[in-house]
Amino acid sequence: MLDDTDRRILRHYQHDATLGPAELAELANVTPATCARRLEKMQAAGIIRANRAVIDWHALGYEVEVSLRITLDKTNPRAFDEFILEARAITHVVEIQTFLGRVDVRLSVIARDMAHYQSIYRSSILTLPHIADIEALMHVAHLKSDEVLPL
Incomplete structure:
Protein backbone atom coordinates (compact mmCIF):
# COMPACT_ATOMS: atom_id res chain seq x y z
CA MET A 1 0.00 0.00 0.00
CA ALA A 45 5.32 -3.52 -7.70
CA GLY A 46 3.90 -2.47 -11.08
CA ILE A 47 2.55 0.85 -9.79
CA ILE A 48 4.81 2.73 -12.20
CA ARG A 49 4.39 0.81 -15.44
CA ALA A 50 6.49 2.86 -17.85
CA ASN A 51 8.13 6.11 -18.78
CA ARG A 52 7.42 7.03 -22.35
CA ALA A 53 7.58 9.79 -24.89
CA VAL A 54 4.24 11.32 -25.87
CA ILE A 55 4.47 12.07 -29.58
CA ASP A 56 2.28 14.60 -31.37
CA TRP A 57 0.82 12.64 -34.28
CA HIS A 58 -0.11 15.86 -36.08
CA ALA A 59 3.54 16.92 -36.12
CA LEU A 60 4.30 13.69 -37.98
CA GLY A 61 1.60 14.27 -40.58
CA TYR A 62 -1.29 12.27 -39.12
CA GLU A 63 -4.33 14.50 -39.42
CA VAL A 64 -7.15 11.96 -39.05
CA GLU A 65 -8.12 9.90 -36.02
CA VAL A 66 -11.13 7.61 -36.15
CA SER A 67 -12.64 5.62 -33.33
CA LEU A 68 -14.20 2.39 -34.56
CA ARG A 69 -16.81 0.71 -32.37
CA ILE A 70 -16.96 -2.91 -33.39
CA THR A 71 -19.47 -5.61 -32.54
CA LEU A 72 -18.18 -9.11 -33.12
CA ASP A 73 -20.00 -12.20 -34.32
CA LYS A 74 -19.75 -14.17 -31.11
CA THR A 75 -21.00 -17.44 -32.55
CA ASN A 76 -17.33 -18.44 -32.79
CA PRO A 77 -15.86 -18.97 -29.30
CA ARG A 78 -12.46 -17.69 -30.50
CA ALA A 79 -13.87 -14.52 -32.09
CA PHE A 80 -12.34 -12.12 -29.55
CA ASP A 81 -8.92 -13.76 -29.53
CA GLU A 82 -8.67 -14.02 -33.31
CA PHE A 83 -9.92 -10.47 -33.86
CA ILE A 84 -7.56 -8.93 -31.28
CA LEU A 85 -4.56 -10.88 -32.59
CA GLU A 86 -5.05 -9.54 -36.11
CA ALA A 87 -6.03 -6.00 -35.01
CA ARG A 88 -2.78 -5.69 -33.03
CA ALA A 89 -0.82 -6.27 -36.23
CA ILE A 90 -2.29 -3.18 -37.95
CA THR A 91 0.30 -0.45 -37.47
CA HIS A 92 -2.19 2.41 -37.76
CA VAL A 93 -4.30 1.01 -34.90
CA VAL A 94 -2.88 2.88 -31.92
CA GLU A 95 -5.31 1.73 -29.24
CA ILE A 96 -7.53 -1.30 -28.66
CA GLN A 97 -10.12 -1.48 -25.89
CA THR A 98 -12.64 -4.20 -25.11
CA PHE A 99 -16.06 -3.69 -23.53
CA LEU A 100 -19.03 -5.51 -22.08
CA GLY A 101 -22.26 -4.52 -23.78
CA ARG A 102 -23.45 -3.88 -27.32
CA VAL A 103 -19.99 -2.76 -28.48
CA ASP A 104 -17.28 -5.39 -28.01
CA VAL A 105 -14.14 -3.59 -29.17
CA ARG A 106 -13.01 -0.03 -29.87
CA LEU A 107 -10.10 0.62 -32.20
CA SER A 108 -8.41 3.99 -32.47
CA VAL A 109 -6.97 4.42 -35.97
CA ILE A 110 -4.73 7.23 -37.22
CA ALA A 111 -4.14 8.23 -40.84
CA ARG A 112 -2.49 11.03 -42.81
CA ASP A 113 -5.75 12.09 -44.46
CA MET A 114 -9.15 10.69 -45.41
CA ALA A 115 -7.84 8.91 -48.52
CA HIS A 116 -5.21 7.20 -46.40
CA TYR A 117 -7.83 6.27 -43.77
CA GLN A 118 -10.08 4.82 -46.49
CA SER A 119 -7.18 2.70 -47.71
CA ILE A 120 -6.45 1.41 -44.18
CA TYR A 121 -10.15 0.77 -43.60
CA ARG A 122 -10.64 -1.21 -46.81
CA SER A 123 -7.37 -3.15 -46.81
CA SER A 124 -6.86 -3.80 -43.09
CA ILE A 125 -9.95 -3.13 -40.95
CA LEU A 126 -12.62 -4.76 -43.13
CA THR A 127 -10.47 -7.88 -43.46
CA LEU A 128 -10.43 -8.47 -39.69
CA PRO A 129 -12.25 -11.66 -38.69
CA HIS A 130 -15.64 -11.98 -37.00
CA ILE A 131 -16.92 -8.42 -37.51
CA ALA A 132 -20.70 -8.20 -37.25
CA ASP A 133 -21.01 -4.39 -37.18
CA ILE A 134 -18.77 -1.30 -37.28
CA GLU A 135 -19.57 2.27 -36.28
CA ALA A 136 -17.01 4.94 -37.13
CA LEU A 137 -16.66 8.10 -35.08
CA MET A 138 -14.41 10.84 -36.47
CA HIS A 139 -12.37 12.58 -33.78
CA VAL A 140 -12.80 16.34 -33.96
CA ALA A 141 -10.81 17.46 -30.91
CA HIS A 142 -9.07 16.11 -27.84
CA LEU A 143 -10.49 18.15 -25.00
CA LYS A 144 -8.86 16.16 -22.22
CA SER A 145 -6.22 13.51 -22.55
CA ASP A 146 -4.67 13.22 -19.15
CA GLU A 147 -3.43 10.18 -17.28
CA VAL A 148 -2.67 12.15 -14.12
CA LEU A 149 -4.27 10.56 -11.06
CA PRO A 150 -5.63 12.50 -8.09
CA LEU A 151 -3.02 11.51 -5.49
Missing part, protein backbone atom coordinates in the same frame (compact mmCIF):
# COMPACT_ATOMS: atom_id res chain seq x y z
CA LEU A 2 1.15 3.53 -0.69
CA ASP A 3 1.94 5.88 2.14
CA ASP A 4 1.96 9.68 2.09
CA THR A 5 5.61 9.79 0.98
CA ASP A 6 4.93 7.50 -1.99
CA ARG A 7 1.92 9.62 -2.95
CA ARG A 8 3.97 12.83 -2.77
CA ILE A 9 6.65 11.31 -5.00
CA LEU A 10 4.05 10.03 -7.49
CA ARG A 11 2.17 13.33 -7.50
CA HIS A 12 5.26 15.14 -8.79
CA TYR A 13 6.58 12.25 -10.90
CA GLN A 14 3.40 11.87 -12.93
CA HIS A 15 3.54 15.54 -13.92
CA ASP A 16 7.16 15.33 -15.07
CA ALA A 17 8.85 11.93 -15.34
CA THR A 18 12.00 13.62 -16.69
CA LEU A 19 12.86 14.98 -13.25
CA GLY A 20 16.07 13.55 -11.85
CA PRO A 21 16.02 11.83 -8.45
CA ALA A 22 17.49 14.89 -6.71
CA GLU A 23 14.91 17.28 -8.21
CA LEU A 24 12.04 14.89 -7.52
CA ALA A 25 13.30 14.26 -3.97
CA GLU A 26 13.40 17.99 -3.29
CA LEU A 27 9.83 18.49 -4.55
CA ALA A 28 8.60 15.50 -2.52
CA ASN A 29 10.56 16.62 0.56
CA VAL A 30 12.62 13.41 0.89
CA THR A 31 16.28 12.52 0.41
CA PRO A 32 17.45 11.48 -3.08
CA ALA A 33 18.28 7.98 -1.78
CA THR A 34 14.78 7.59 -0.32
CA CYS A 35 13.23 8.87 -3.53
CA ALA A 36 15.24 6.48 -5.72
CA ARG A 37 14.47 3.53 -3.43
CA ARG A 38 10.75 4.32 -3.38
CA LEU A 39 10.62 4.72 -7.18
CA GLU A 40 12.35 1.35 -7.66
CA LYS A 41 9.91 -0.27 -5.21
CA MET A 42 6.89 1.20 -7.04
CA GLN A 43 8.29 0.08 -10.40
CA ALA A 44 8.87 -3.46 -9.09
Whole structure:
Protein backbone atom coordinates (compact mmCIF):
# COMPACT_ATOMS: atom_id res chain seq x y z
CA MET A 1 0.00 0.00 0.00
CA LEU A 2 1.15 3.53 -0.69
CA ASP A 3 1.94 5.88 2.14
CA ASP A 4 1.96 9.68 2.09
CA THR A 5 5.61 9.79 0.98
CA ASP A 6 4.93 7.50 -1.99
CA ARG A 7 1.92 9.62 -2.95
CA ARG A 8 3.97 12.83 -2.77
CA ILE A 9 6.65 11.31 -5.00
CA LEU A 10 4.05 10.03 -7.49
CA ARG A 11 2.17 13.33 -7.50
CA HIS A 12 5.26 15.14 -8.79
CA TYR A 13 6.58 12.25 -10.90
CA GLN A 14 3.40 11.87 -12.93
CA HIS A 15 3.54 15.54 -13.92
CA ASP A 16 7.16 15.33 -15.07
CA ALA A 17 8.85 11.93 -15.34
CA THR A 18 12.00 13.62 -16.69
CA LEU A 19 12.86 14.98 -13.25
CA GLY A 20 16.07 13.55 -11.85
CA PRO A 21 16.02 11.83 -8.45
CA ALA A 22 17.49 14.89 -6.71
CA GLU A 23 14.91 17.28 -8.21
CA LEU A 24 12.04 14.89 -7.52
CA ALA A 25 13.30 14.26 -3.97
CA GLU A 26 13.40 17.99 -3.29
CA LEU A 27 9.83 18.49 -4.55
CA ALA A 28 8.60 15.50 -2.52
CA ASN A 29 10.56 16.62 0.56
CA VAL A 30 12.62 13.41 0.89
CA THR A 31 16.28 12.52 0.41
CA PRO A 32 17.45 11.48 -3.08
CA ALA A 33 18.28 7.98 -1.78
CA THR A 34 14.78 7.59 -0.32
CA CYS A 35 13.23 8.87 -3.53
CA ALA A 36 15.24 6.48 -5.72
CA ARG A 37 14.47 3.53 -3.43
CA ARG A 38 10.75 4.32 -3.38
CA LEU A 39 10.62 4.72 -7.18
CA GLU A 40 12.35 1.35 -7.66
CA LYS A 41 9.91 -0.27 -5.21
CA MET A 42 6.89 1.20 -7.04
CA GLN A 43 8.29 0.08 -10.40
CA ALA A 44 8.87 -3.46 -9.09
CA ALA A 45 5.32 -3.52 -7.70
CA GLY A 46 3.90 -2.47 -11.08
CA ILE A 47 2.55 0.85 -9.79
CA ILE A 48 4.81 2.73 -12.20
CA ARG A 49 4.39 0.81 -15.44
CA ALA A 50 6.49 2.86 -17.85
CA ASN A 51 8.13 6.11 -18.78
CA ARG A 52 7.42 7.03 -22.35
CA ALA A 53 7.58 9.79 -24.89
CA VAL A 54 4.24 11.32 -25.87
CA ILE A 55 4.47 12.07 -29.58
CA ASP A 56 2.28 14.60 -31.37
CA TRP A 57 0.82 12.64 -34.28
CA HIS A 58 -0.11 15.86 -36.08
CA ALA A 59 3.54 16.92 -36.12
CA LEU A 60 4.30 13.69 -37.98
CA GLY A 61 1.60 14.27 -40.58
CA TYR A 62 -1.29 12.27 -39.12
CA GLU A 63 -4.33 14.50 -39.42
CA VAL A 64 -7.15 11.96 -39.05
CA GLU A 65 -8.12 9.90 -36.02
CA VAL A 66 -11.13 7.61 -36.15
CA SER A 67 -12.64 5.62 -33.33
CA LEU A 68 -14.20 2.39 -34.56
CA ARG A 69 -16.81 0.71 -32.37
CA ILE A 70 -16.96 -2.91 -33.39
CA THR A 71 -19.47 -5.61 -32.54
CA LEU A 72 -18.18 -9.11 -33.12
CA ASP A 73 -20.00 -12.20 -34.32
CA LYS A 74 -19.75 -14.17 -31.11
CA THR A 75 -21.00 -17.44 -32.55
CA ASN A 76 -17.33 -18.44 -32.79
CA PRO A 77 -15.86 -18.97 -29.30
CA ARG A 78 -12.46 -17.69 -30.50
CA ALA A 79 -13.87 -14.52 -32.09
CA PHE A 80 -12.34 -12.12 -29.55
CA ASP A 81 -8.92 -13.76 -29.53
CA GLU A 82 -8.67 -14.02 -33.31
CA PHE A 83 -9.92 -10.47 -33.86
CA ILE A 84 -7.56 -8.93 -31.28
CA LEU A 85 -4.56 -10.88 -32.59
CA GLU A 86 -5.05 -9.54 -36.11
CA ALA A 87 -6.03 -6.00 -35.01
CA ARG A 88 -2.78 -5.69 -33.03
CA ALA A 89 -0.82 -6.27 -36.23
CA ILE A 90 -2.29 -3.18 -37.95
CA THR A 91 0.30 -0.45 -37.47
CA HIS A 92 -2.19 2.41 -37.76
CA VAL A 93 -4.30 1.01 -34.90
CA VAL A 94 -2.88 2.88 -31.92
CA GLU A 95 -5.31 1.73 -29.24
CA ILE A 96 -7.53 -1.30 -28.66
CA GLN A 97 -10.12 -1.48 -25.89
CA THR A 98 -12.64 -4.20 -25.11
CA PHE A 99 -16.06 -3.69 -23.53
CA LEU A 100 -19.03 -5.51 -22.08
CA GLY A 101 -22.26 -4.52 -23.78
CA ARG A 102 -23.45 -3.88 -27.32
CA VAL A 103 -19.99 -2.76 -28.48
CA ASP A 104 -17.28 -5.39 -28.01
CA VAL A 105 -14.14 -3.59 -29.17
CA ARG A 106 -13.01 -0.03 -29.87
CA LEU A 107 -10.10 0.62 -32.20
CA SER A 108 -8.41 3.99 -32.47
CA VAL A 109 -6.97 4.42 -35.97
CA ILE A 110 -4.73 7.23 -37.22
CA ALA A 111 -4.14 8.23 -40.84
CA ARG A 112 -2.49 11.03 -42.81
CA ASP A 113 -5.75 12.09 -44.46
CA MET A 114 -9.15 10.69 -45.41
CA ALA A 115 -7.84 8.91 -48.52
CA HIS A 116 -5.21 7.20 -46.40
CA TYR A 117 -7.83 6.27 -43.77
CA GLN A 118 -10.08 4.82 -46.49
CA SER A 119 -7.18 2.70 -47.71
CA ILE A 120 -6.45 1.41 -44.18
CA TYR A 121 -10.15 0.77 -43.60
CA ARG A 122 -10.64 -1.21 -46.81
CA SER A 123 -7.37 -3.15 -46.81
CA SER A 124 -6.86 -3.80 -43.09
CA ILE A 125 -9.95 -3.13 -40.95
CA LEU A 126 -12.62 -4.76 -43.13
CA THR A 127 -10.47 -7.88 -43.46
CA LEU A 128 -10.43 -8.47 -39.69
CA PRO A 129 -12.25 -11.66 -38.69
CA HIS A 130 -15.64 -11.98 -37.00
CA ILE A 131 -16.92 -8.42 -37.51
CA ALA A 132 -20.70 -8.20 -37.25
CA ASP A 133 -21.01 -4.39 -37.18
CA ILE A 134 -18.77 -1.30 -37.28
CA GLU A 135 -19.57 2.27 -36.28
CA ALA A 136 -17.01 4.94 -37.13
CA LEU A 137 -16.66 8.10 -35.08
CA MET A 138 -14.41 10.84 -36.47
CA HIS A 139 -12.37 12.58 -33.78
CA VAL A 140 -12.80 16.34 -33.96
CA ALA A 141 -10.81 17.46 -30.91
CA HIS A 142 -9.07 16.11 -27.84
CA LEU A 143 -10.49 18.15 -25.00
CA LYS A 144 -8.86 16.16 -22.22
CA SER A 145 -6.22 13.51 -22.55
CA ASP A 146 -4.67 13.22 -19.15
CA GLU A 147 -3.43 10.18 -17.28
CA VAL A 148 -2.67 12.15 -14.12
CA LEU A 149 -4.27 10.56 -11.06
CA PRO A 150 -5.63 12.50 -8.09
CA LEU A 151 -3.02 11.51 -5.49
